[in-house]
Amino acid sequence: MNKYEIMFIVKPDVEEEARNTVIETLKAILATDNGTIDSVNEWGLRDLAYEVKKFSKGYYVVIETTTTPANIKEFDRISKINDSVLRQLTLRK
Template structure:
């Protein structure tokens, strides 16, 4: 299993309950595919460095996890089709 980290930004127009459900959704996807979540860090609402989809703010979340190499591909696909996520990145965490 390799270590990864993902950061994603949820639209600021959704309520806190929806943000929490999106975080739980991605935690569930990681755990259901055999991944192990090491850390979930919710940063809250932050100002974006530049405008994305006409939004200047977003809810940031960082998740560190270990999984097989196929899981990040599936996670990326689900990030792309989730309407409330405006930006995401998944990187190999080799420290």
């Protein structure tokens, strides 16, 4: 198990209930196979440095987790498929 810090940006036009569902789904992927979610920090709606898919704002979420590389790979796959996620970045601590 390794420690990771993951930041992802959700589209600003996603409703609060749908956004919370996206966040919980992604957290559940990281928590499988004895993975743990150490902290979740929702930064909220912020300006992007540059337009991404014609959006100038995004809802930022930072997750610190201890999980397996397989869970990270699945997280990356699902976040790329999900239309609500604009960008994501995973860093190993």
